[in-house]
Amino acid sequence: MKNTALTHIHESLGAKMLPFAGYNMPITYEGINAEHETVRTGVGVFDVSHMGEFLLTGPNALALIQKVTSNDASTLTIGRAQYSCLPNNEGGIVDDLIVYKMKDEQYLLVVNASNIEKDWNWISLQNDLGVEMKNLSDDYSLLAIQGPKAVEAMQALSSIDLSAIPYYHFEVADFAGIEHVIISATGYTGSGGFEIYCKNSEVEQVWNKVFEAGAAFGIKPIGLAARDTLRLEMGFCLYGNDINDTTSPLEAGLGWITKFTKDFTNSEGLKKQKEEGVSKKLVAFEMQERAVPRHDYEIVDASGAIIGVVTSGTMSPSMNKGIGLGYVTVSNSAVDSDIFIRIRKNDVPAKVVKLPFYKK
Numbered sequence: 001m002k003n004t005a006l007t008h009i010h011e012s013l014g015a016k017m018l019p020f021a022g023y024n025m026p027i028t029y030e031g032i033n034a035e036h037e038t039v040r041t042g043v044g045v046f047d048v049s050h051m052g053e054f055l056l057t058g059p060n061a062l063a064l065i066q067k068v069t070s071n072d073a074s075t076l077t078i079g080r081a082q083y084s085c086l087p088n089n090e091g092g093i094v095d096d097l098i099v100y101k102m103k104d105e106q107y108l109l110v111v112n113a114s115n116i117e118k119d120w121n122w123i124s125l126q127n128d129l130g131v132e133m134k135n136l137s138d139d140y141s142l143l144a145i146q147g148p149k150a151v152e153a154m155q156a157l158s159s160i161d162l163s164a165i166p167y168y169h170f171e172v173a174d175f176a177g178i179e180h181v182i183i184s185a186t187g188y189t190g191s192g193g194f195e196i197y198c199k200n201s202e203v204e205q206v207w208n209k210v211f212e213a214g215a216a217f218g219i220k221p222i223g224l225a226a227r228d229t230l231r232l233e234m235g236f237c238l239y240g241n242d243i244n245d246t247t248s249p250l251e252a253g254l255g256w257i258t259k260f261t262k263d264f265t266n267s268e269g270l271k272k273q274k275e276e277g278v279s280k281k282l283v284a285f286e287m288q289e290r291a292v293p294r295h296d297y298e299i300v301d302a303s304g305a306i307i308g309v310v311t312s313g314t315m316s317p318s319m320n321k322g323i324g325l326g327y328v329t330v331s332n333s334a335v336d337s338d339i340f341i342r343i344r345k346n347d348v349p350a351k352v353v354k355l356p357f358y359k360k
Contacts, residue, residue, distance in 0.1 A: 004049040005141050005200040006207055013221055020224060021113035023050040028223040035226035036317040039191050040358075043147035043214055044222035048195075049203065052116035052137040054109040060129035061107050065099060068126050070249055070270075072259040076101040081168045081186050084257050085249055086122060087265045091273065092245040093252070095119050096237065098186055100170060108182075110142075112239045126265070141203035143196045145210060146222070146230075150193030153217040157209055158183065165194065176209035178202045188227065190234035190358060229314050232323065235284050235355030241295060242282060242311040242325050250274055251327065252282045280308065281333040284357060287322030287341065288349040298342040299326050299350075307332050310341060316357060323357045324350075 002023045010017060015026035026047065029035060038044040056064060065073045071084035078101050086094035095115040100108040111119045116137050127133060145154060151162045160173045162183065170184035175196055182197035198206055211219060228238070237243045237252060249258045250273055260271050287293060293313030301307050313324030324341070332339055335354050340347035 002050075004047055005203045006047045006049065009204070009207065010047065010221070015221070015223060021050055023113060025050060026221070026223045027225045029221050032223075032225045032229060033317045035220065035222045036229050038218070038220045039147045039189050039222055039226065039230055040318055041148065043145065043149040043153045043193070043217050043219045044226075045207070045210060045214075045219065046144040046146065046222050046224070046227055047141075047207075048144050048227075049141040049200075050113035051142050052111040052113060052119065052135070053140050053142075053197070054111065054120065054123070055102075055106065055134040055136055056109065057106045057132045057134075058130060059105055061105050061131050064123070064127055064129050064131045065107055065109075066262055067129075067264055068123055069097070069099065070254075070259065070264055070267075071099070071257040072262055073099050073101075073107070074262075078103060079169055079171065081170055081184060083168070083186075085243070085254060086119065087249065087267075087270065088122075088245060089266050089269075090245070091248045091266060091269055093239075093243045093247060093249060094122050094245065096239055096243060096254075100182070100184070102172075114240060139200060141198055141200050141206075143198075143203065143206065143210065144187065144189075144193065144227075145196065146187055146189045146193035147191050149217045153214040153219060154194075154210065157213050162194065176206040176213075178206060181206070188234075188236055189230040190236075190356060191230070228312075229317055232312050232314055232325070233316055233318055233356065233358035235325065235357060237282075237325075238312060247282075247327070248273060248278065251278045251280055277330070279330060280327045281330055282311070282325055282327055283333050283337075283352045284355045285324055285326065285339060285341075285350040286353050286357065287324075288351055290322070291341070291343055291348045292322045293324035293326075293341045293343070293350070299328055300340045300342055300347055301332060302338065302340070304340075304347060307339065313341075318358050322350075328352075
């Protein structure tokens with residue numbers, strides 16, 4: 001089990017620690033609903049240093065990224081980030097990731113913690129272009145400072161205007177007394193804020209200064225459990241739940257990051273799938289009665305026939321109702337379709353809805 005550079009702090013704060021993606025991670029501090037509310041209305045800080053970071057450098061760095069990712073990274077300019085995925089050869093997804101253009105001929109790929117080794121091996125296998133690859137995952141920490149008060153609370157810690165960083169853009173600048181950190185606005189909560197990438201040796205100083213600066217704004221540490229409810233209210237996919245090695249980006253509603261203006265891994269297969277149409281689709285649904293849908297619960301139609309499976313589900317803290325994502329047959333995927341979630345032999349009514357669940 002790996003620790004982050006801040007594990008001792010989480011333990012001293014009384015966090016409930018559990019194994020996650022091979023790391024000892026804080027799951028909750030004071031409770032999911034309270035932490036969720038802090039991020040929706042104020043400002044909270046997640047230690048997400050378990051995420052992976054790969055640095056790709058060289059004249060063919062873009063060509064390799066174009067080959068292994070589904071989105072079109074040629075549109076990136078320095079200071080911009082892009083959500084993308086790594087398709088496999090069988091029509092599924094190796095991982096989803098964020099691509100940052102750091103400089104000309106230099107890109108940072110941020111990948112899921114559970115897939116660091118898998119992604120590294122996958123990209124390395126296809127690197128016949130002489131691209132220099134560095135796995136920085138064990139050397140870097142990542143804090144996500146999220147919530148509507150994040151920018152105001154943190155502005156005193158940087159000389160740049162934090163409010164001027166648009167969504168999916170970043171700056172390399174000073175923050176909390178450390179030079180050259182990445183300040184990025186690619187939040188996973190839907191409540192604004194930004195992420196700080198720094199070295200492990202620097203993160204404790206950053207954490208302490210963040211909490212000093214945020215004290216007047218009611219800043220609190222937030223665990224991974226609230227991160228999951230926050231992202232689900234926005235309908236953001238979680239790898240291992242909503243997307244995996246067997247789900248295609250088109251089935252998952254990720255056609256918008258699947259660009260057929262270029263060739264990439266299995267682009268021909270995915271293009272064929274687009275032309276022929278998918279047989280199942282990832283949909284969002286709300287429970288019509290008080291009930292909580294859970295991962296792997298069956299989705300059925302009015303006659304009780306199985307039409308799909310729940311991939312993510314929770315009781316929404318913001319809306320106080322059961323919400324979820326799941327794959328269903330295309331004929332049952334239209335918004336307002338009536339479906340049923342099989343919960344302990346009871347078929348509980350639900351309705352397909354448009355994302356996001358949570359609207360500010």
